[in-house]
Amino acid sequence: MRRAGRAAAAVCLLVLTAVAGAAAAPPRSYVGLTLGEALADLQSRGLRVIYSEELVRPDMRVVEEPTAAWLHDVLQQLLAQHGLAARVGPGGSLLVVREGPPPVRVKLVRPLAGDVTAGEIEILAEVESSEPIAWVDFFVNGWPAARVRSSPWRAIVTVPDEPGPCRFGAVARSVSGGRGSDTVTTRRVVLEERLDVSLRQVHVAVTRNRGGPPLQREQFELFDGGRPQTIASFSRGDVPLSALLLVDASESMRGESLQAAFAAARAFLARLAPTDEAAVMVFADRLLSLTPFGPPEPGLLEGADRTPAAGGTALNDHVYAALRLLDGRPGRRIVVLLSDGADVLSTLTAADLMWKVRRSDATLYWLRLRGLRQDWSFTSAWRDVAGNQRETAGLVAAVEESGGRVEALARPADLPASLAGVLTELREQYVLGYYPHDLKGDGSWRPVQVRVAAPGVRLRYRDGWVDRP
Amino acid sequence: MRSFALALAVLALAPAFSGASLFPRYRLEAGYRSALERWAAGDQTGAVEAVRQLGDRAEDEGALTPLERARRTVARQLGRSHPDALLSIARLETLVYQAQVGARNPELALASRLLAAELAEQHAQRAGAAGRVPAAMVLASLGAHLHLAVQEGAAADLYQRALAIDPRQAAARLGLAALREKRGEYAAAVGLLAGVEPTPGGREGSLRLGVNLLRVGRRQEGEAELRALSGAGEDWVRSVAAQELARQLAGRGDGAGASELLAAAAAALPCDPSLPLQAALLAERRGDPLPLDLASLADCAETAISPRARYARAPAAEVRPLRQRLDALDPGWREALRRALGPAA
Numbered sequence: 136m137r138r139a140g141r142a143a144a145a146v147c148l149l150v151l152t153a154v155a156g157a158a159a160a161p162p163r164s165y166v167g168l169t170l171g172e173a174l175a176d177l178q179s180r181g182l183r184v185i186y187s188e189e190l191v192r193p194d195m196r197v198v199e200e201p202t203a204a205w206l207h208d209v210l211q212q213l214l215a216q217h218g219l220a221a222r223v224g225p226g227g228s229l230l231v232v233r234e235g236p237p238p239v240r241v242k243l244v245r246p247l248a249g250d251v252t253a254g255e256i257e258i259l260a261e262v263e264s265s266e267p268i269a270w271v272d273f274f275v276n277g278w279p280a281a282r283v284r285s286s287p288w289r290a291i292v293t294v295p296d297e298p299g300p301c302r303f304g305a306v307a308r309s310v311s312g313g314r315g316s317d318t319v320t321t322r323r324v325v326l327e328e329r330l331d332v333s334l335r336q337v338h339v340a341v342t343r344n345r346g347g348p349p350l351q352r353e354q355f356e357l358f359d360g361g362r363p364q365t366i367a368s369f370s371r372g373d374v375p376l377s378a379l380l381l382v383d384a385s386e387s388m389r390g391e392s393l394q395a396a397f398a399a400a401r402a403f404l405a406r407l408a409p410t411d412e413a414a415v416m417v418f419a420d421r422l423l424s425l426t427p428f429g430p431p432e433p434g435l436l437e438g439a440d441r442t443p444a445a446g447g448t449a450l451n452d453h454v455y456a457a458l459r460l461l462d463g464r465p466g467r468r469i470v471v472l473l474s475d476g477a478d479v480l481s482t483l484t485a486a487d488l489m490w491k492v493r494r495s496d497a498t499l500y501w502l503r504l505r506g507l508r509q510d511w512s513f514t515s516a517w518r519d520v521a522g523n524q525r526e527t528a529g530l531v532a533a534v535e536e537s538g539g540r541v542e543a544l545a546r547p548a549d550l551p552a553s554l555a556g557v558l559t560e561l562r563e564q565y566v567l568g569y570y571p572h573d574l575k576g577d578g579s580w581r582p583v584q585v586r587v588a589a590p591g592v593r594l595r596y597r598d599g600w601v602d603r604p
Numbered sequence: 605m606r607s608f609a610l611a612l613a614v615l616a617l618a619p620a621f622s623g624a625s626l627f628p629r630y631r632l633e634a635g636y637r638s639a640l641e642r643w644a645a646g647d648q649t650g651a652v653e654a655v656r657q658l659g660d661r662a663e664d665e666g667a668l669t670p671l672e673r674a675r676r677t678v679a680r681q682l683g684r685s686h687p688d689a690l691l692s693i694a695r696l697e698t699l700v701y702q703a704q705v706g707a708r709n710p711e712l713a714l715a716s717r718l719l720a721a722e723l724a725e726q727h728a729q730r731a732g733a734a735g736r737v738p739a740a741m742v743l744a745s746l747g748a749h750l751h752l753a754v755q756e757g758a759a760a761d762l763y764q765r766a767l768a769i770d771p772r773q774a775a776a777r778l779g780l781a782a783l784r785e786k787r788g789e790y791a792a793a794v795g796l797l798a799g800v801e802p803t804p805g806g807r808e809g810s811l812r813l814g815v816n817l818l819r820v821g822r823r824q825e826g827e828a829e830l831r832a833l834s835g836a837g838e839d840w841v842r843s844v845a846a847q848e849l850a851r852q853l854a855g856r857g858d859g860a861g862a863s864e865l866l867a868a869a870a871a872a873l874p875c876d877p878s879l880p881l882q883a884a885l886l887a888e889r890r891g892d893p894l895p896l897d898l899a900s901l902a903d904c905a906e907t908a909i910s911p912r913a914r915y916a917r918a919p920a921a922e923v924r925p926l927r928q929r930l931d932a933l934d935p936g937w938r939e940a941l942r943r944a945l946g947p948a949a
Contacts, residue, residue: 277897304899316903416898420910421877425902447913452881459884459896480912482847482878487885516916519788604891 170195186231236313274304279427344591368568375466383474389444395547407431419446451481468497475504485529538597632674688940740770774804775922805921840911875904
């Protein structure tokens, strides 16, 4: 009995030693070795690692020293550097498998941190990945500035004329969805000379009971603050657009509605002119995706149109974000909102939005995908029925205040025609320019009125502006 | 002979008057006992399936009412000697309810839900003061489940029944307060959350209390609750508290205070989708525009949650602790059921 006991104890000790010897990792350096060499070392120490040369390629090297104490954890750390992982296989072996997309490394090499930047500059990034890169987005102070689809990863961007440092960012995506980013902060030179532009433009949409010849300048009368104004410039349509498509991807849009929205957005982009620019923002109760402004190619939607529908609806918040994104963009600024719902979860109110609308030159178009239903009778923890109805009415008022309109659509299939109608209207709008007198810069509201000496004509335009400092 | 024949005739005709044969009632009771024996032995899946199948067969045979009677009869018999057995059966019926919902049997699901609630209340009556707290826990847990499934009327009913037994039941207070708030009954929500120490739901409960105190015009108390939450923590509670407090401060002209509050919260919660927008608008209104980093917000999309969406959902703060406590009590209740069922169990 005693001999049996001693023998059993010896066997246990041997086993424990073997296990401990196999598991514990005396420190050594792996940096610089190929991944295959590193795995061979682990195999020599007792780990049964099985892998294919497809996954563990000769060009893969260890770039970071593993810090774990146990061999199994060392293995995981080595593999993670290349988007791989180990899973338990037959007989307790460890199989190397793909764990998500391979990492993407991005480094901004121009400008450098601390550089002084002003005006137009070149931004350049170096990108490393074991997979092809789909695109690199460049950002300036958080705003999308450019998307580059092929190496060299460079673009010309404009440093904004604002006080404080300027932050440049680059985000690279690989074809399988891997992502890497880098940011650099520079110092800014602010040019003090400013041009005092006081020409105001009023964009007037005209609808008529019956057709008729185009209206002429002399048929229009324009009033600012009740006083008649001289129309200094007059044109019709064909002003370059800065269009932001704001797509609601909340849960209620799941399925046909969201697919129709993206399809209509693609068609809308295809109908824009080469001189126009566009961006797409997808949202629900939070921002889901955002493209930089760029030429209106259908490819602009790439990636964004794979956003799945989920979450609640924060309309006010994202309309505000859209208006902020359009501040300072060239051309005629418009937001086209494709949504089926009412605001439920925004932190900003419709009154907040109205404040911004009055100070923005952008025009809002809301294509509502729930038909002509006016009764938004629902409650939430944030608002009761009356509150929700007030908010919806407030958003409608803000859209109309911007000189735009709300169009109720019975079916998602009506979207393309509706968007085409928006574009036609924009191209056919009259643009009246005038120099307002008596500018005070006191933040007061200046009402505007436009009249036309022609029968059966209805006008829609922004009926005022804020005399900002 | 005549008497014998008459007796047989009465036996044969009795079902026509009673609405069911005698033999199926005993079969139903026996079937239910058998399911309870499985439950008491720890075979959760088997027990739930057994009760479900009993319900399916009874539905096919048009014997739902006799089945409900049979279950109540069995439960009453078992509960007489061991009141805690009632809570164990209530727990089983809660699981059966969930299974029937999943199997799209609404009538059977409702029957289980009603029975679970009744048994919990019977326990509270039989077990006296000691039995009130666990009975209320069972009711509140069932209420929370319904609340999450957006069965709000039924959830409110269960919460109220829980509070009738144990007025301090925290999950019921918190859940009912959220439901009252959703109906615009802000004063009722305040009444459920205030004056109880600790505040039901911890941080989440304090947040709901603060928000609703503001709504009923108790500004100072509301701001005090929100101030305590808005300066610490890295969760959605802090975000909502900061948003609502900042709105109050901005509304009375303290834009600087509001901006500072939002900036601190946004720094602690870099992926919060709401704080940067509110801060940006506030800064713009003050004539000092802030850059708005939409790219970072978009980068956070996969992991970010909307704090306002989280607030609008059924409160969760008390649910997990409640369920953990129920799980801890479960073995004792099953033991009581085992004893009540007798040696065969």
